[in-house]
Amino acid sequence: MLRKMAALPSGRVAKWVVLALWTALLVPALMLAGRLGDVEENDNSAWLPGNAESTKVVERAEKFQPADTLPAIVIYDRPAGITSADMAKARADAEAFKGIENVVGQPQGPVKAQDGKAVQTVVQVRKDRTGWEGIGKVVDAMSAVGEKDADGLGFHVTGPAGYASDSIKAFSGGGGLTTITALVVVVILLLTYRSPLLPLLPLLTVGGALVTSEAVIYLLAKNAGLVVNKQTSFILTVLVFGAATDYALLLISRYREELQRHEDRHEAMAEALHRAGPAIIASAATVAVSLLLLMLATLNSTQGLGPACAVGVLVGLLAMVTLMPALLVVCGRWIFWPVKPSYGSAEAAEEGIWTRVGAAVAGRPRIVWIGTALVLGVMATGMFGLRADGLANKDQFTDRPQMAVGEEIQSRHFPAGSGDPVHVVAEAASAERVRTVLSGVPGIADVSTPVIKDGEAMVLGELEDDPSSTAAMRTVERARTAVHAIEGAQAQVGGNTAVTLDTQEAAARDSEVIIPIVLVVVLLILALLLRAIVAPLLLMATVVLSFGAALGVSSLVFNHVFGFAGAEASFPLLTFVFLVALGIDYNIFLVTRVREEALPHGTRRGALTGLSATGGVITSAGVVLAGTFAAMASLPLVFAAELGFAVAFGVLLDTLIVRSVLVTALTLDVGRWMWWPSRLFRRHDAPQEPAGTPDLEPALRGT
Known part of the structure; x- marks a missing residue:
């Protein structure tokens, strides 16, 4: 059939x-x-x-x-000091911004910095049905206005709208x-x-x-x-x-x-x-x-x-x-x-590289698999240095786009959190109490007067730190603890920083829940496929060890070679799912062929023949997959570069070392117990090699 x-x-x-x-x-x-x-x-x-x-x-x-708006923070700077002509241009630009499609409300500012070297204007940008693409068009139109007749005056659009605009350009x-x-x-x-x-x-x-x-x-x-x-x-x-x-x-x-x-x-x-x-x-x-x-x-x-x-x-x-x-x-x-x-x-009679690898591993398989596992374990220790607690907006790019430059200039001349405040919504009767409590939260630089409408109040809190930074998120946590304690206020804290914080917490929870489930489900699939228990357990152990080693090396490279500020909270989960699923992929390719060859020839010879027969194609497949993930580095995004590197390195490690050396050595050492308790384990009619070095001649001939 x-x-x-x-x-x-x-x-x-x-x-x-x-x-x-x-x-x-x-x-x-x-x-x-x-x-x-x-x-x-x-x-x-x-x-x-x-x-x-x-x-x-x-x-x-x-x-x-409006829920569908983002603040665009416009920064002008002149190291020698802002002139009266510069202020006049900033005011004229603010009026011109109002005429751009999808700019809503009255711009806030322009406001000159205390040191007199920069000016800031905050503009609300509405998202249309095209989402980020629409915001990018608005930011481009604002840039065309601001850069015209600048006469040496620096102009940058940063804040959430600037980040959205630069992100869509990166994804383009x-x-x-x-x-x-x-x-x-x-x-x-x-x-x-x-x-x-x-x-x-x-x-x-x-x-x-x-x-x-x-x-x-x-x-x-x-x-x-x-x-x-x-x-x-x-x-x-x-x-x-x-x-x-x-x-x-x-x-x-x-x-x-x-x-x-x-x-x-x-x-x-x-x-x-x-x-x-x-x-x-x-x-x-x-x-x-x-x-x-x-x-x-x-x-x-x-x-x-x-x-x-x-x-x-x-x-x-x-x-x-x-x-x-x-x-x-x-x-x-x-x-x-x-x-x-x-x-x-x-049939191809020449002795291939994987035939020679199999012969070398077969000499002392136990020493080989123990030594390989120890090396991978040492590599895995590097993952303790992985900082997967999110990235600030300016750190999410591998280059320095406009918003990152503008954010750096803004932080030098203005409070880092200006223009992108924390939002607190509460019952109207508790408005003043919420304002008082919020103003006492460490990390909150200033608090607005409550706005009351339809029985509810909104209070805005200006952050001392960059709104996308870890320090700002800790401030949001403190603010939530403080306002939640106000009896009857039903106060809740939101805003862009709170969104980022909630995203990271959800990603961390997802990793804790999904990773164990993936391990169990993949183990069951392998058990059904191979009709055995020992082989699936050993294969899963090798894949998890390979994932740990890949994550450990990746962490060291991110911190000490690429100089990245950290990783997104979802990075470990996505890397795990891709590496475990794809790592099992190659083990299935190998072990199903080993099982096919073990039926007539026994497990030890089947392991060598399976490696010799599949080594070339699996290696090519691993190189293809690694190459495609490595291509993600062409996007100027830290997340893409990190995920691409980790998966590419992990796939190569799994293909060249784990699958060919570790799995083969384990199979040779464990022998027919790999298939316990299936019928293949119970078979005694298949030829079984002695415990010493097996006859490698059939494998060398590629049979």
Whole structure:
């Protein structure tokens, strides 16, 4: 039955049906994928659950100010001192800002700094249906006004609106990310297969999978409430390119083997799908299930990332087991030119690098796995230095955009928190008590007069520190403790700083809850796949150790090489999910082949043969995935650079060391106990090598 199902995509008639169906699917998908940006929600407040305190403040504060506005803080500076002409320009600019579409209300200022070297104006910017893109247009229009006839006067737009504008410009490199990722895949495939034509088929298939994924995600976001943002989009691109190309590599490798054994290419592809399909499907299912567990997150952005990326992986899988086989069979053997696999040709007899690695590991497997585990453990100690407690706005870029420069100038001449206050909403009868208590909170520089409307009051508190800094968030915590203690006030603290604080707390909670669940679920999947207990436990232990080592090295690199100020609170969880899911991916590729070879030859020889047979393709797959994640560094964002580095390094570590050395050594040392309590463990008819060095000759011949 399974063999017949595997033969369907590559049938003599079915292959044309598959191509026709995918062509019909891609026409509407292309149109829908282009509209994904219309449903993105890039505001931090949209990422929070409805029960977050800052979310409730947004709802209660709508009667005092529009909920869809952000402050743009305009900074003018002249080191020699602001002149009367400079002040006149700032006043004229403030009037001109009012004429820009989506600028609302009366600008606050201009106000000259006490040292006389800078001027500040605060402008409220309304978000239209285009979100951050609309804010970016407003900031660009303000910059055109402010920079005109500046005559040496410095001009910068900072604050939340400035941050939103610079962020959208950074994310606008997403098209470049797709191009770079595609180039990485092409180069690695060229080096792997040394064929100028073959890489075109995986690239075409991956492109179709990405477009289809984006179309499905657009429909889910528009009609099912799925929260997606720019972060989702660029992670989806990298993941689909990396994971789907990995599946293509595994399929092509097995197809090439079968072309040497079958004269008919349709039969060769059917056998390749029958042999490689279960491992590919199991790997994709494990990754998809792991990602879907992110739906347990309270943070909407993380909650939406899970199903979006799972859709990408599953669509990539569907493309690689239907469209890719059809394209390969249609093209025939010539697609492998100039080294076409011919029917009846001898199996590769040369001693490959992974055969030699297996021989070296087999000499003293126990010493090898213990030594490797200790080294990985030492590497993992570096993660204690990871500062994953969020980043200030100015620290979220790898370069120095306008808002970061403006924020530095503002902090030198004005209170760092001016223009982006803490919002406290309370019962009107408690307004003065709230104002008094808030003014006594350490870190609050000034407090406004309460504004009362419809039985409620709003009080604004100016922060002494940068509103996106850790110090400001500690001030918000103190403010909440203080105002919550006012009896009958029903006071709640919000504002942009509170939103950031609630986001970090939600991300920390998500990590504590989801990581253990992912471990248990992946362990159960492995147990069902391998029908054993020992092997899944050992494989999970190696993947967790690999994750720890990758996170430890990444932390050291972030702190001492790149000089980053820290990491986002969601960074450990996302890194864990990607590395565990993808690390298990490669273990599934290896161990399913080891199990296949162990049935006739025994576990020890099966381990060596499995490593020799899969080492090349798994290494290529790991390099592809690492390369695609490394391409994230092309975006000038610290989060993208950190996630890209950590996953790329972790994948290479898992592919080159953990999977090839640690897992192989463990399998050789544990022997048939790997499969306990399955039937393979209980079999005594398969040849069992003695405890000493096994006969490596069959493995060296690649049998």
